[in-house]
Amino acid sequence: MISTHYLPTKIIFGSHSLSHLAEQKLPGKKALVVISSGKSTRSHGYLAQLEEQLNKAQVSWEVFDRILPNPVLRHVTEGSELARTSGCDFVIGLGGGSVIDSAKGIAMMATNEGTLWDYISGGSGKGKSLENKPLPVVAITTTAGTGTEADPWLVITKEETNEKIGTGNDDTFPVLSIVDPTLMLTVPPQLTAYQGFDALFHSTEGYLNKIANTFSDIHSLEAIRLIGRSLETAVKDGKNLKAREDMAMANTLAGMVETFSGCISEHSLEHAMSAFHPELPHGAGLIMISVAYFTHIANTHVADQRMVDMAKALGKTDAQEAMDFVHALKDLQKACGVDQLKMSDYGITESELPSMVQNARENMAGLFQVDPMTLSDEDCLAIYKASFR
Numbered sequence: 001m002i003s004t005h006y007l008p009t010k011i012i013f014g015s016h017s018l019s020h021l022a023e024q025k026l027p028g029k030k031a032l033v034v035i036s037s038g039k040s041t042r043s044h045g046y047l048a049q050l051e052e053q054l055n056k057a058q059v060s061w062e063v064f065d066r067i068l069p070n071p072v073l074r075h076v077t078e079g080s081e082l083a084r085t086s087g088c089d090f091v092i093g094l095g096g097g098s099v100i101d102s103a104k105g106i107a108m109m110a111t112n113e114g115t116l117w118d119y120i121s122g123g124s125g126k127g128k129s130l131e132n133k134p135l136p137v138v139a140i141t142t143t144a145g146t147g148t149e150a151d152p153w154l155v156i157t158k159e160e161t162n163e164k165i166g167t168g169n170d171d172t173f174p175v176l177s178i179v180d181p182t183l184m185l186t187v188p189p190q191l192t193a194y195q196g197f198d199a200l201f202h203s204t205e206g207y208l209n210k211i212a213n214t215f216s217d218i219h220s221l222e223a224i225r226l227i228g229r230s231l232e233t234a235v236k237d238g239k240n241l242k243a244r245e246d247m248a249m250a251n252t253l254a255g256m257v258e259t260f261s262g263c264i265s266e267h268s269l270e271h272a273m274s275a276f277h278p279e280l281p282h283g284a285g286l287i288m289i290s291v292a293y294f295t296h297i298a299n300t301h302v303a304d305q306r307m308v309d310m311a312k313a314l315g316k317t318d319a320q321e322a323m324d325f326v327h328a329l330k331d332l333q334k335a336c337g338v339d340q341l342k343m344s345d346y347g348i349t350e351s352e353l354p355s356m357v358q359n360a361r362e363n364m365a366g367l368f369q370v371d372p373m374t375l376s377d378e379d380c381l382a383i384y385k386a387s388f389r
Helices: 017-023 046-056 073-086 097-109 189-208 214-236 241-260 265-276 282-300 304-314 323-335 350-363 377-387
Strands: 010-013 030-036 060-067 090-095 137-141 154-158 163-167 176-179
Touching (some): 030 073, 046 060, 046 090, 060 097, 097 154, 163 265, 189 265, 189 282, 214 304, 214 323, 265 282, 265 350, 282 323, 304 323
Parallel strands (some): 030 090, 137 176
Antiparallel strands (some): 154 163
8 A cells, every 4th residue: 555645834833832933934925814703813912922923024914804613615715805905925824723724725716716616626616726826824723623734624615505615735735834832721611622522533533544554543543642631631721731732732643644644424424514504613513423423433343443542542541342432432522521512502403414414425525435434325314313412
């Protein structure tokens, strides 16, 4: 088997590493700084820290502050128009996964005609190839969830058609990423849990992926180990810097797993949920379906040893069978206070579940192809139904 190890991103990791941004070789002279539509990036002083560094580096900037928790196509379009009209020659994403994903999409469309959906493969996307390279992207992550600072992928929703689809290529890797755990100390407990489980599932799915390899396996198991060791502490004591450092490292390692291996169909199923209900946090949706999803894998016995490996990494050192991973997963969800999440609390109805199966299959079909098992539509519906409450 041939595997490729390619990660052209310079990653600066460590507490207070944002204060060293000006020492780095930045890829341009005017940045579009992309942040969320919320208040926290400004109120916690993170934008001010970045602006201080840009001043030191003699780089000017424009701020685009409209990004939603589930990022949408129209904001990618608006951001790319601002980048062009303002003469920005690179993009900085300062925030969580939705912000950095949007920054990548904005960078793509700042240099290319049409809309991002012209270049999306899947759903109603036209699947065109980019004619021009995207603007360079600098990623500064303020959460420990998506790992998008260490992979080329971005996930965007087209609201009109309820399509939530991922894309990316070698040119959408960030050229520089800052992973500063001190920027994560203010993330609320619930969001810390949602983000942490997203990083966990990037790692577990990457470990079960049919194209998993030695490079991805090493990163997967270490990310799972760090999450098992520190997620509960980070949720319960958000100011614990050691726990935040562990989760930041796990997050970035999980991003590398996304680069060297990739997600499987659990992510397709969740993308359908939050495509129909954008107010549903991605990590929360994954948590909701995870027990039924991994129970299904355990019951098929297609990856028993790998499930045992993951259980041991998560902290269940006496694991002997595949279901031990599910037991460890349930224990961690209970410890983090997210074991009682309900689809119905976010407006999801049982009657919608079949259409979500169809949405997942149509828009994120590629992830089903790398599953360790064959997941039928009936299997998908059964997982949704077992998770519904």
